[in-house]
Each structure stands twice: as C-alpha cells, then as structure tokens.
Amino acid sequence: MQLFMPIRQTILIVDDAATNLRLLSGLLSESYRVQVANTGKKGLLLARQHKPDLILLDVMMPGMDGYEVCRLLKQDPDVADIPVIFLTGRSEIEDEQTGLMLGAVDYITRPIAPAILRSRIKAQLAVKSSIDTLRQINDYLDVAVSHRTLELNSIKDAVVMAMSSLAEVRDVDTGNHLIRTKLYMRLLADKLKGHARFDAFLTEHNISLVSKLAPLHDIGKVGIPDRILLKPGRYEPQEMEIMKSHPALGRDAIVHAEELLGARISFLDLAKDIVYYHHEKWDGSGYPEGLSGDDIPIAARMMAVADVYDALICRRVYKAPMPHEAACKIMLDGRGKHFDPDVLDVFLAHHEDFYAIALSYVDEDDVLQAKADFAERAKG
Template sequence: MLMFPKEHPAYTVLLVDDNPENIRLLDEALRDEYTIKVATRGEKALEIARSMPVDIILLDIMMPGMNGFDTCRRLKADPATRGIPVIFVSARGEVEDESVGFACGGVDYITKPVRFPVVRARLRTHLALYSQERTLEQLVRQRTTELAESRMEILQCLGRAAEYRDNETGRHVIRMSHYCYIIAKAYGVSDDEANLLRTVSPMHDIGKIGIPDSVLLKQARLNVDDRAIIQQHCAIGHNILGTHPSPLLRSAAMVALTHHERWDGNGYPNRLHGEDIPLFSRILAIADVFDALTSCRPYKQAWPLADAVEEIQRCSGSHFEPAVVEAFLRSLPAIEAIHTQYADSGEPASSSSTTYQPVDSTE
C-alpha cells in the first residue's frame, strides 16, 4: 500500500520556470503544503539543488540558456542530486517531448495550462514514492552495515583463536592491528583502507591453526625442518579464508599469504620482492615484528622500545620497505601509547634483547 506523505512544510519543492506569472500561480497553489524554492534559470536550479535539501522539482522546458531537458540531465549526472524526482511542467505536449523528458530522467510530465489539483496529486504521489525509496535505501544500508560488522567480529574472533593457539594473548592482536592503522595513515593510506587493514590484520596468522603442536609450541629454537613446517601457515591461512568477492575476506586472505614476504625478496612463501608485496602486508610486517620484539615469548623476554625501534631501522631496505619504516618512525608517539595502553598483564616494561630470535624467523 502506498503511504502518502503528510501535508507539512518539511517537504521542499523547487519551482524552475523563467515566467514569473507561472511561478506565482504555482507558489500560491502549493505554499500551504510545502516549502517553496524558486529558480528562473536551469543553472540556478542546479545551484539550489546542490546547496540545500530539495525533495522534488517542477521543471519548465523552454528557458533561456540551459533548457529543462539539459537541466534534468545535469541533475541526474550528479550523485548529489540524481535521486531528486523531476516533474516536467511544459506547454510542449507532443509525445516526442514527453519521451525526451522521461528519457533524460523525469518521473512525470504535466502539460500547461496546469490544473492545480492535478499538480498537487502528482506531487503527493511522487513524494510518497521518493520517501519510501529513501526508507528502503536506509534499511539496505543498515543491513549492509550489520553484515559487515558481523564479518568483522568473526574475523577478530578467529584471529584471537589463532593467537591463543600460539600461546600468545589477545592483546597482541589488538596492539598489532592498531599499529597497522597508525602506520598506514602515516604512509598516506586513506582512512577507509587503513580501517580495512586494522580489521583484517588479526587474521594474518590464522594458518597456525594447522601447524602441529610439536612445532608451534616448541620452546627451543626451531631447526630447519621445524621452519619448513611452520612456514606452511601462510598457505594454510590463505586456504582457510579462501577466495571470496568480499573486499574484507579477500584482504584477509591476502595478508595471511604474504605477511612474511620481505622487501629484498628473501621472505616466504613466494619470495616476492619490493612492491610486488601487497602494501597491507608491507605495513603489517613492521607492526607484527615490532610487537614480537617488545612482547614476552616462551623463548625470549621483551625488548626495550628503543632497541626494537633500532632493529626496525636496521632492517629497512632488507626486511622492510624504507618508506614504511619512515612512516613507522613518524608514528612512534602514537605507537608507544598503544603499547602502554594494551600492555600484557605482568609483562615487564623492558629487558635485555639478547635472547631474541632474528626477525626473519617465524615471528
């Protein structure tokens, strides 16, 4: 059932006509029900529609300068105004004129001389349709947002599961994902992309679920065979996440596969080099190693922050992209704040760095 809008001035009607008498008559017929805005040229109509909320437009065709058809085409070409219903009001009553009006985006066509009850009825009908369309779009956006949030929550839960499987705490995931966002913003990544990286980064080690406990939980230094087994977690993670059209899952699978690649081409599993490594993984590599350095592990104590920063700088151009290292260094105050805010319970603030495994190990 079509629900008609209430008659109140919340709805704004833009009248576009170069004839002042036509404007006056329409204004008198409609002003008790609607807020009225007026333009006598197509160019002015575009300016008004872009600068303030307009719910519907009554548009003349024969005007000096930009005619009504061209005005409508311009309205429909602009994302900011394309959704506004346009009703043509014209003395041109030929079928060809009506066809052109509908073809360029009009929703209705009224011929002059107008009958005001007809104009009011058409306005009410199209405002009702427009209102319902906007409500539907809002519901779709809400459902889409809810679905995206559910996917994010699932990814974060799986990421935490992988960390607990590796005898690490969920705070590693939190710290590392925040580091990724901070470094990405300093590098010049858009906010949307930086947020996407922050969301998918906890999934980078999901493949460790498939690594045997005898290797994953080994407290001694890993031997060559152990390393070959644990390096399989990249491919395993990619296989777990699979191929999916969602940018969220596609990005998660990509970082799972490539987060151990190195800028100099000596990483794994595919020995990618330089910018062949996805940017998300080049950023994540620094965030992950920095958190590994500054956190306690079964085989080492936490490094002091200054020593960890020095190690990141030392590996610039080999393990890490130099430009990402520079972004990391510019971000140190924010990174240190995250390190403090999400510190593991009982973890010492600093300690000797002599027991650390090299950064090209499984960390």
C-alpha cells in the same frame, strides 16, 4: 526472579576410557551440557540424533577408531558442520596432520591442560556460532536483498572476530598481541595517508579494513602442531619448514570460510593479502613466494612492520622484552631489506606512539606463565 535461562551448548565426548569420560565431564559440566559415548559407533549415533555443538573425540578406540568416526561425520551433511577436536595421546606430526586433513578443527595431545582445553572449546564454539549466524543472514539476504549486501559491516566484523579467536588460542602470544597489532596498523595507515605511494590504496574504507583485519595475520598457526608452535627454543630445519606453512594455511582457511558462505567476499581479498604475504621481505628473501618491492601487497608490507616490532618489544614465554630503543635500531637495520623504506620511515618518525600502544597493552604475567607451563608439558 530470573525469567530467562540461556540454553547451554552441548558437547559430546567420545572415548573408550571411563576415566577420561569422568574427567572431561567433570571439567566441562558446569559450563556445558555433556553427552558421553564409550565407542565410536555410539558416538556417531548420538551425534546424528542430537547434533551437539562440538565433539571431543579420542583416536585410539576398539572397533571404529576416532579417525573413522570423523571421516563418517564429515561425509554426512546433517552433522558435517559440527566442529571436532581430537584429544589423544598420539603426538606424532603425521597423526596430527591426519586428524586435521579429515576435517577436525583442532588436535590436542595429552596430558591436557584444563585452562587451554576450555579456551580452545570456547573459541571453536564461538566460531561455530558466528558461522551459523552468517548462514542465517546469508539465507535471508538471498531472498530479501542483492548479493552485495553480504558485505555489511556487521558480517565483516563477525567473520574477523570468529577467525581471530582461532589464532589467539593456538598461538603462544596472548590476545593483547592481536590488539596491539590492530592498533599499530591503524596508526601506520593514518600516518601513511597522503603519501604519494600509498594514497590511492589508503582510502578511509581500506584504512578501517587493514586495522580490523590485522588480527587475522597469524590465523594459519591453527594448523601448526603444538610441539612446534609452543616450542620455546630455536626450530630445527624441518620444524621451520612446517612453521613457514602457516601463511598458506591461513589463506586457505579464509578461502574455506568463503566456501562455507557460498560466495566470494571482496573485503576478504585484503585479509588474504595480509595473511599470506606478511612474511615477505622487501629484498625478496622472505616467504612463501619470495616477492620483493612493490610486488608485495601494501597491507602485507604494513603488517610486516607492525608484527616484527611487536615481536621485538613484547615479552614472550621464550624471551624477555627488548628495550624500545634496541627494537627501533633493529627495525632501522632492516630498512630496504626486510621493510619497505617508506613504511619504515613513517614507523620511525612516530616510534613513540607505537611504544605508547605497547605499554598500554602489556601482556599479563599469569597468562604468559600459564602458556609457558603448557609449552613445557608439550615438550615432554
């Protein structure tokens, strides 16, 4: 006999179209408790009364539109922390930016792919649960222990896991990309340990941290519109400029997480280095700051090698995998240009170990195909 039934999380759907309410309710009711409202005013009332775990919000509604509902929610301390995902047919970049600026955590344009919607909902609920847990821990620690105990390993892992889940569901790469880059970073750190230029930085503590934090490197892509993020071809200049904003968006997300905790967390300084600077290049031709040489943080220089190698060696929805030998040649061509020469030399000296990691965590064909299909729908 089952003695315990887990409490299902609640999702509030706000949409003036009855067809959309039925469709979304049917899609989600097996996994979640679902509440519905057919006007913005009713949605706001239900949110304040029942405090759902997540809100799916249409934009175009008579009377009070979705943007106004979101604005009012974020002004109310009792419900401001409820994550809001916009579901709408409005697909202009300006519309998406407006939704995100108002405080929404995601903006999904119709037609909606059920698997992608479920994945994003799951990730946002995981983030909310992690943040709620962190707040409870923080409140307890304020009473019981000193401020420095916020850096317990369990809290670090919870923050990284919650934030990484955002990057995973928004990017065209699969979760295996995050696993691979994490393992690449651990391998690089272990092999660089003892090198005169890096030994002071690569303490056992930092070696562990750079590996744990590597999955956060592209978290800023959560703020890039689907039409750009999922585009299978070459970016137009304007699209590329928007894409290049993801390091700053990622850094700002980490700063926001610290603000939610009400404290500056020292280990997240290293995360910000990885997220913000991993597209800088040794010769100064990278972004966002155009830093060069040793001005680029060591963790970001390591992340550049791990990230570029994985992008070359692994299949994506828009390209076939490159042979390992060809990828190594391209990496070698970037020595002293894209990459710190000493970091790249360690990669090349142990390239077979990196290739073994890539082979151990190959992306599933069905996952990539599903994301390719979604990317194709997003283009339309």
